[in-house]
Amino acid sequence: MNYRSTRGNVKDALKSSDAVVQGLAPDGGLYVPVDFPKPTYDLENLIQLPYQKLAQTILQWFFNDYPAEQLADGTTKAYADQWDDDSIAPLSRQKAGFNYLELYHGPTLAFKDIALQMLPQLMTKAIKLNGVDRDIVILTATSGDTGTASMRGFSNVDGTQVIVFYPDGGVSPVQLKQMLGQPGQNLTAVAVKGNFDDAQTQVKQIFNDQAFNQRLIDNGYQFSSANSMNIGRLIPQVVYYFAAYGQLVEQDQIKLGDAINFTVPTGNFGDILAGWYAKKLGLPIKKLICASNENNVLTDFFTTGRYDRRRAFHLTSAPAMDILVSSNLERLLFDVYDEDAASVKDLMERLQNDGWYQITSAAKAKLDQEFAAGYAAQSQVAGEIKYVYETSGYLIDPHTAVGSFVARQYQKNSHDQTPMVIVSTASPYKFPETVYHALTGQDTQQQGLPAIKQLHDLVGGELTAGVKELFDHQPRKESVIAPDDMEDLIAEVLKLK
Numbered sequence: 001m002n003y004r005s006t007r008g009n010v011k012d013a014l015k016s017s018d019a020v021v022q023g024l025a026p027d028g029g030l031y032v033p034v035d036f037p038k039p040t041y042d043l044e045n046l047i048q049l050p051y052q053k054l055a056q057t058i059l060q061w062f063f064n065d066y067p068a069e070q071l072a073d074g075t076t077k078a079y080a081d082q083w084d085d086d087s088i089a090p091l092s093r094q095k096a097g098f099n100y101l102e103l104y105h106g107p108t109l110a111f112k113d114i115a116l117q118m119l120p121q122l123m124t125k126a127i128k129l130n131g132v133d134r135d136i137v138i139l140t141a142t143s144g145d146t147g148t149a150s151m152r153g154f155s156n157v158d159g160t161q162v163i164v165f166y167p168d169g170g171v172s173p174v175q176l177k178q179m180l181g182q183p184g185q186n187l188t189a190v191a192v193k194g195n196f197d198d199a200q201t202q203v204k205q206i207f208n209d210q211a212f213n214q215r216l217i218d219n220g221y222q223f224s225s226a227n228s229m230n231i232g233r234l235i236p237q238v239v240y241y242f243a244a245y246g247q248l249v250e251q252d253q254i255k256l257g258d259a260i261n262f263t264v265p266t267g268n269f270g271d272i273l274a275g276w277y278a279k280k281l282g283l284p285i286k287k288l289i290c291a292s293n294e295n296n297v298l299t300d301f302f303t304t305g306r307y308d309r310r311r312a313f314h315l316t317s318a319p320a321m322d323i324l325v326s327s328n329l330e331r332l333l334f335d336v337y338d339e340d341a342a343s344v345k346d347l348m349e350r351l352q353n354d355g356w357y358q359i360t361s362a363a364k365a366k367l368d369q370e371f372a373a374g375y376a377a378q379s380q381v382a383g384e385i386k387y388v389y390e391t392s393g394y395l396i397d398p399h400t401a402v403g404s405f406v407a408r409q410y411q412k413n414s415h416d417q418t419p420m421v422i423v424s425t426a427s428p429y430k431f432p433e434t435v436y437h438a439l440t441g442q443d444t445q446q447q448g449l450p451a452i453k454q455l456h457d458l459v460g461g462e463l464t465a466g467v468k469e470l471f472d473h474q475p476r477k478e479s480v481i482a483p484d485d486m487e488d489l490i491a492e493v494l495k496l497k
């Protein structure tokens, strides 16, 4: 199984373990399989596997240069007792109508743990497989959850350094506490002036800066990315789509072979793209519904076929989705352009230079078959949190609420009554200020940990281990830099000569 760039040539393809270490292709494109796997499997047997075995099976389809016992070892370690639910991704059916696929039972309380508990396993094994004798520098721009989850996943992993950049003032108090409080010798998190896109753009430029990359190599280092552009992050996410399907069958909500819909709260387009890959592998999915907040560039894209990032940027209550350039969409474009890398390259250059592009009507027609899209404004997000709590006694976070609202709107407009799974991406306790305000109309007295206590006093119930752990660590001091200083900061942290 080889991987090639969405913008490049098949002849430059790498084996999967190399693509995992590289992260991003040198031409700025994203790695995709040269031949998308077409496994033969028995769906009934597959969905009965425990999560770890299911993950091992699916990962082996995509990463076949890893020996089976290494993937078995990796999935066993990634999905062990750092999760507070044995099924890893439990599905919760609620009176208000939907099934919520809870992906936040890992150590940092958001779905990014699913991938970022696995990625260090894939990366450290790849380094050994390929005899790399350099230290890997994980360079990441985060809108909040990737930072916390990668620091947690790579904490004190030998041969790795993690440097995380997050937008100054653009992450939640709990996320900030998690990033600054995560213990680990090899971890750095720094605030950057500007928004997430500014930080992400700069990180991409640093990745592509040849001179700087050479300097790293001369000092015994090599970059990699833990962003959702890394194929090693994307593929572990395919697993929970199958796990959700299995639970629906097990709960007798559907019969084997019935189609289902997923609504996915979307930012960088990694989560929903994994759903698309699940569908390409043959999982019976009818529609994937792309849910956005007020940064609704994707809603417009799926409606009109025109992607236009030239618009106001909104800071919302669902910060992990405050994104105007959704990097992983490039992998979907690659598919709907029949793997024509030159066209993808052209579209991405237009986006970079002009700020917008329009896809062909043929490509648009393909998207219409597979996807739907919608968005929720701030007041609708709050209203949905309240509505779901009042009708079902079930607490959802603002990102999940975006999905829940958009799913409701989709069903109303389309009359499509296919069973619906909402991908629930974060614990409500990761965003306690917003959830408390949505329920009561009042602000919490303080932000961060005291707000968690106040929300918990309001709704009761048992706090999960991951939430309790937030109270354990003392945060480091925050530092803030300008985007232009990011390279210098990396040099300083790594003590580059």
Ligand SMILES: *Cc1c(COP(=O)(O)O)cnc(C)c1O
Residues within 6 Å of the ligand: 110, 111, 112, 145, 146, 228, 265, 266, 267, 268, 269, 270, 271, 272, 320, 321, 399, 425, 426
């Ligand atoms: C990252 C994240 C998202 C968006 O996922 P993408 O893969 O970037 O589309 C949604 N919700 C939460 C809580 C997240 O952390």
